[in-house]
Amino acid sequence: MKKFKTNTDSRVVISELMLPSHSNFSGKIHGGYILSLMDQIAFACASKHSEAYCVTASVDKVDFLKPVEVGELMTLKASVNHVGTTSMVVGVRVESENIQTGKVKHCNSSYFTMVAKNDKGKSIPIPGLILENETAIRRFVRSIIRKEDAQIRRNRFKESEFELEAHLEILSKYNVKVNL
Ligand SMILES: CC(C)(COP(=O)(O)OP(=O)(O)OC[C@H]1O[C@@H](n2cnc3c(N)ncnc32)[C@H](O)[C@@H]1OP(=O)(O)O)[C@@H](O)C(=O)NCCC(=O)NCCS
Numbered sequence: 001m002k003k004f005k006t007n008t009d010s011r012v013v014i015s016e017l018m019l020p021s022h023s024n025f026s027g028k029i030h031g032g033y034i035l036s037l038m039d040q041i042a043f044a045c046a047s048k049h050s051e052a053y054c055v056t057a058s059v060d061k062v063d064f065l066k067p068v069e070v071g072e073l074m075t076l077k078a079s080v081n082h083v084g085t086t087s088m089v090v091g092v093r094v095e096s097e098n099i100q101t102g103k104v105k106h107c108n109s110s111y112f113t114m115v116a117k118n119d120k121g122k123s124i125p126i127p128g129l130i131l132e133n134e135t136a137i138r139r140f141v142r143s144i145i146r147k148e149d150a151q152i153r154r155n156r157f158k159e160s161e162f163e164l165e166a167h168l169e170i171l172s173k174y175n176v177k178v179n180l
Contacts, residue, residue: 057114
């Protein structure tokens with residue numbers, strides 16, 4: 001019988017103190033370091049849901065809304081928003097807290113598509129998702145729309161369909177010089 005799990009079964013939260021060794025030249029935490037932690041927590045969450053090792057298939061747009069400072073306590077929260085046959089969309093939210101003031105800021109959020117694999121590296125079916133509340137339903141539906149939008153973006157500007165002349169005028173409004 002097919003297995004179904006709730007997203008609370010696989011939810012993961014980690015907190016880490018931001019050390020000077022993770023900072024860039026202006027004293028803020030490296031974006032790359034934050035992305036690496038986001039990938040790790042997405043992996044943990046997807047692996048818990050699928051009960052298998054997972055790989056990252058894609059990462060959605062990441063906007064760095066606020067910088068993370070050295071000495072802050074960064075918290076990452078991950079949950080499964082959507083499941084396909086072998087893939088899961090894991091939503092990751094990053095917040096950072098000033099320990100002295102207790103002020104918490106939302107630093108970024110993104111969506112990681114993770115695929116479950118067996119020992120031979122083959123993609124394998126994963127459990128279904130039980131949607132227990134309105135938030136879970138909203139997140140699932142948003143993922144469907146995001147996937148559809150990504151598909152449309154992928155299909156645009158295929159080399160075989162690109163019409164050069166039709167786009168030269170658009171380029172005249174941008175900070176470029178066409179030098180064919
Ligand atoms: C991404 C990858 C897993 C696709 O696996 P695959 O078995 O070859 O491809 P499939 O077409 O069968 O796709 C498997 C699933 O991944 C999804 N998928 C594949 N590529 C995707 C992409 N770029 N974005 C989002 N989802 C993707 C498919 O929609 C499918 O989902 P479903 O089963 O839920 O419908 C495979 O290309 C891969 O292993 N890439 C390298 C991953 C990697 O090295 N990551 C970084 C280190 S972990």
